[in-house]
Amino acid sequence: MSKKQAKVIKKPQLIQWRLKVVIGFILFLFSALVVRAAYIQVVEPDKLRHESDMRTLRTTSNQVQRGLITDRNGDMLAVSVPVKAVWADPKEVHKFDGFKDMRRWKALADVLHEPEQTLLDRVKDPKKRYVYLKRQVTPAVAEYIRQLKIPGIRLKDESRRYYPAGEITAQLIGLTNIDDVGIEGIEKNYNDWLTGTPTKQKVRKSRDGHVVERLSTVQQGEKPNDLVLSIDQRIQQLAYREIKKATELNQAAWGSIVVLDVHTGEVLAMATSPSYNPNxxxxxxxxxxxxxxxxxxxxxGSTIKPFVVASALQDGYAKADEIISTSPGWMRVGGRQVRDSHNNGNLSLAKILAKSSNVGISKLSLSMPVEKLLDKYYSLGLGNYTGIDLPGEAPGMIRESHRWSDFERATLSFGYGLTANTLQLARMYATLGNGGKLLPVSILKLTKPPEGTQVFSPKVAKDVMYMLQGVTEAGGTARQAHINGYPVAGKTGTSRKAVAGGYGDDYVSLFAGVAPVNNPRLAIAVVVNAPEGDRYYGGVVSGPVFAKVMSGALQLLNVEPISKAEQVKLAAMERSFD
Structure with missing residues (x-):
């Protein structure tokens, strides 16, 4: 018989020391956390704030478009259009497996017109955070790229300069670089005026990049300024078309033309060929x-002759009805010859200009002190800057000499031994049209005419203009510059180009003038450099350009043609100088 043993059920006993240890540890840990939190937030909060700000505070700026450039009538010559820049964050590309679907990269390369491998090479370094893939893409291309949804590929707002007139105003307006900074022409000289300043704000952004709080304005921006030029786009287009045609027809190295308002000095057109498309x-x-x-x-060359005549009349070294013998068509000066194309016999001052007699103008020049003539040249702006606010102006040159030989004085009277640019030449003829008053030239539209400098008396200026009418009429050197209904006071020029040791076989063909003589409105200078072939005379090459541009410009400005009564009066005045 087995002996039964009683089972004793023991209740679990609470181990007091273990409980106290656990509770003590929890209380210690909690206390440490409280103390640490209090220390961070109360005693030394700056570090925590700094770490937070490093992750959330950003400075943003708004996009500021560059100012407009317009002509005097409000037609757009330069305007900024919104575009996008495509950039990548290589770190995100690698982090989110941006190379998983290479078909998207092929599509991106195709739309950006870049080799696929080139794009991949730019994002291969995962340590980089910002690389450009393409600048200034159109909004349509940007939307296509957005739809590709390639991780790490982003878009950024930009602006691009667009020039509606294209090659017609290219050299004058200039252009900007890819960062919208002017680097040529008016865009360069007026860059600060056209460029605004963006407003910068301090904001707090969330993790996904959204602005959750706008804190303060760091920098208050300035709006860009628009620029209104003196250019009349209608006349500019006409001038460019004709100078381009003349340059190509004569296979010339280049051609240029300037149209000035004689009463204000404003440049209504300034064109050069060959040109380029700035877009x-x-x-x-x-x-x-x-x-x-x-x-x-x-x-x-001979375009300077009217101002020799004006100088002689102004200083009393000649009279308006003076007759000068040019027989036998040449003269020896200082052991060298000055000659005309043929013997013109006795010529009045008007006929000297109409026939472009080198002998006649040389005799007139030698009758007056060389200092007097040089002073007039300087007073007309030769050898100095015109004051127009455009980059790269060449001021021209008048040769300095302590002793002038008679031959040098003679050549100085028919345009050798000094240089000028097209704008200077147009300005000189505008001085005749403005009653002998030299005005500063302006590429900006003016609100009122500027003060000028009186170089010749109004009577002398008017007399010389009457004399110059014969240049474009029968017997003159520029019949092709004649304009029906608008009497022209102009002068041809055909100068040989200087080379090392003398003069070469190339020529510069020129024509400059004012119209209409009865009520001067515009002055135009046309220069065609190094035309090919036998057609190199100024009256044949540049004269037709002058006639077409002057005629068209006067009609665009609603200048009435001369009446028959005024025509008879002008003809009588012209005959009085013969």
Whole structure:
């Protein structure tokens, strides 16, 4: 018989020391956390704030478009259009497996017209955070890229300069670089005026990049300024078309033309050929970017002769009805010859200009002190800057000499031994049209005419203009510059180009003048450099350009043609000088 043993059920006993240890540890840990939190937030909160700000505070700025450039009538010559920049965050590309679907990268490369491998090379370094893939893409291309949804590929707002007139105003307006900074022409000289300043704000952003709080304005921005030019786009287009046609027809190195308002000195047109398209820069050639109306100087040749006549009349070394013998068509001066194309016999001052007699103008020049003539040249702005606010202007040159030989004095009277640019030449003729008053030239539209400097008396200026009418009429050197209904006071010029050791076989063909003589409104200078072939005389090459541009411009400005009564009166005045 087995012996039953009683089972004793023991209740669990609470181990007091273990409980106290656990509770003590929890209380200690909680106390440490409280003390640490209090220390961080109360005693030393700056570090925590700094770490928070490093992750959430950002400075943002708004997009500021560049100011508009317009002509005097409000037509757009330069305008900024919104575009996008495509950039990548290589770290995010790698982090979110952006190379998983390579078809998207192929589509991205195709739309950006870039090799696929080139794009991949730019994002291969995961340590980089910002690399450009393409600048200034159109909104349509940007939307296509957004739909590709490639991780790490982002878009950024930009602006791009667009030039509605294209090559017509290219050298004058200039252009901007990819960062919208002016680098040529008016865009360069007025860059600060056209460029606004963005407003910068301090904001707090969430983790996904959204602004959750706007804190303060760091920098108050300034709006960009618009620029209104003196240019009349209608006349500019006409001038460019004709100078381009003449340059191509005569296979010339280049041509330039300037149209001035004689009463204000405003530039209504300034064109150069060959030109370029500033909206397409893939094959841009630097020589086409030169505004040759101001950057290139030349010897003005016979276009200077009217001012020799004006100087002699102004200082009393000749009279308006003076007759000068040019027989036998040449003269020896200081052991060298000055000659005309043929013997013109006795010539009045008007006929000397109409026939462009080198002998006659040389005799007139030698009758007056050389200092007097040089002073008039300087007073007309030769050898100095015109004051127009455009980059690259060549001021021209008047040769300095302590002793002038008679031959040098003679050549000085028919445009050799000094240089000028196209703008200077137009300005000189505008002085005749403005009653002998030299005005500063302006590329900006003026609100009121500027003060000028009286170089010749109004009577002398008017007399010389009457004399110059014969140049474009029967017997003159520029019949092709004649304009029906608008009497022209102009002068041809055909100067040989200087080379090392003398003069070469190339010529500069010129014509400059004012119209209408009865009520002067515009002055135009046309220069065609190095025309090919036998057609190189100024009256044949540049004269027709002058006639077409002057005629069209006067009609655009609603200048009435001369009446029959005024025509009879002008003819009588012209005959009085013969």
């Amino acid at each position: 397409s820069r893939e094959h841009l050639q630097s020589f086409r970017m030169r505004n040759r109306a101001i950057t290139d100087s030349f010897e003005p």
